[in-house]
Amino acid sequence: MKEIIRTLQPYVPEEPAQAVKSRLGVDRLVRLSANENPYGTSPEVREAILSYVTHNDANYYPDGNATPLRTKLAEYWQVKPEQLVIGVGLDEVIAMVNKTLINAGDSVVVSTPAFSEYALNGLVEGAEIREVPADFETGHYDFSSLVKAVDHTTRLVWICNPNNPTGTYEAVEDIRRFVENIPTDTLVIIDEAYIDFVTSVAVPTARALLDEFPNVAIMRTFSKAYGLANYRVGYMMAPVELANYIQTIRLPYNLNTLSQVAAEAALADQEFLARTVSQNAAERDIWESLFDELRIHYYKSEANFIFFTVPDADGLADVWLSAGYQVRRGQRPNWLRLTIPAAQDGDRMRAILREYVA
Numbered sequence: 001m002k003e004i005i006r007t008l009q010p011y012v013p014e015e016p017a018q019a020v021k022s023r024l025g026v027d028r029l030v031r032l033s034a035n036e037n038p039y040g041t042s043p044e045v046r047e048a049i050l051s052y053v054t055h056n057d058a059n060y061y062p063d064g065n066a067t068p069l070r071t072k073l074a075e076y077w078q079v080k081p082e083q084l085v086i087g088v089g090l091d092e093v094i095a096m097v098n099k100t101l102i103n104a105g106d107s108v109v110v111s112t113p114a115f116s117e118y119a120l121n122g123l124v125e126g127a128e129i130r131e132v133p134a135d136f137e138t139g140h141y142d143f144s145s146l147v148k149a150v151d152h153t154t155r156l157v158w159i160c161n162p163n164n165p166t167g168t169y170e171a172v173e174d175i176r177r178f179v180e181n182i183p184t185d186t187l188v189i190i191d192e193a194y195i196d197f198v199t200s201v202a203v204p205t206a207r208a209l210l211d212e213f214p215n216v217a218i219m220r221t222f223s224k225a226y227g228l229a230n231y232r233v234g235y236m237m238a239p240v241e242l243a244n245y246i247q248t249i250r251l252p253y254n255l256n257t258l259s260q261v262a263a264e265a266a267l268a269d270q271e272f273l274a275r276t277v278s279q280n281a282a283e284r285d286i287w288e289s290l291f292d293e294l295r296i297h298y299y300k301s302e303a304n305f306i307f308f309t310v311p312d313a314d315g316l317a318d319v320w321l322s323a324g325y326q327v328r329r330g331q332r333p334n335w336l337r338l339t340i341p342a343a344q345d346g347d348r349m350r351a352i353l354r355e356y357v358a
């Protein structure tokens with residue numbers, strides 16, 4: 001066995017809702033710990049799936065290249081179809097990138113706190129993980145320290161934008177200046193899992209950088225704003241040469257047809273996406289106003305979650321949980337990450353919070 005495997009902690013997945021409900025004795029559990037979409041999924045997805053299953057082709061392998069989905073994504077993004085690596089969630093793409101790029105002894109640079117899959121997959125391939133703390137007051141990336149952390153051993157730098165768990169958004173211009181200072185044999189991956197939720201700028205995506213630099217790749221997922229977490233579809237847009245190398249190690253039939261059909265339907269319903277984004281932004285404003293009023297330290301969020309600190313975070317998480325609201329703990333002592341719930345649940349949770357801090 002690889003020595004490193006003995007030292008790793010597995011990703012702790014969300015406990016199934018039914019198990020939490022019976023443990024707590026609550027009828028309704030609202031999971032606000034995994035940044036899932038509280039507004040559900042486009043109804044078009046259901047229609048597409050129902051119509052697909054009548055084909056009765058379960059005995060045949062799926063389209064290994066996800067051709068219709070690939071074609072639509074390439075059109076949507078104005079990239080070549082060969083630039084796309086589509087995976088069983090972004091989680092799989094993150095694993096494939098590390099498998100492709102990392103030799104034992106290479107380094108990977110991340111801003112912390114970060115999405116845990118970056119470090120985990122790097123470690124599995126024998127990388128040294130270099131962690132650069134984000135600014136404590138604001139949660140923003142420290143780009144100049146990130147540049148300093150990169151040297152000739154660095155194969156990969158992760159920019160998660162907006163960042164999970166801080167929720168903070170970095171301007172494309174700042175990312176561009178950062179990439180200009182990174183050697184071209186170091187890949188900068190911009191994980192835009194939450195970019196659809198950004199409402200403060202007209203064009204939040206760093207898509208343009210893909211054409212400007214040979215060492216930039218951009219990641220997207222259907223799990224969050226499109227509300228498709230269960231179907232597991234994520235993808236990376238990369239330079240063709242890199243995408244081709246990754247394709248060689250991709251499992252031949254990674255995406256089943258249900259996932260492909262669901263993602264196509266989700267992509268087609270941009271109205272559902274727009275509604276999710278505007279409802280999330282409205283609720284995000286209400287939460288941030290309350291945090292301001294209660295003098296709770298939080299990071300200004302451009303995502304569908306907010307990271308904040310209260311003196312007894314576990315106590316608050318327990319009180320919310322006993323009312324059926326599960327939030328994410330354990331990412332930093334006394335900080336919680338709250339997936340922004342729909343309005344009615346938000347009202348109840350805010351009332352509980354007011355009482356708790358009174």
Ligand SMILES: *Cc1c(COP(=O)(O)O)cnc(C)c1O
Binds near residue numbers: 191233
């Ligand atoms: C949720 C998430 C992903 C992974 O999403 P998948 O469901 O695997 O597509 C990737 N990056 C970040 C930052 C995330 O929060």
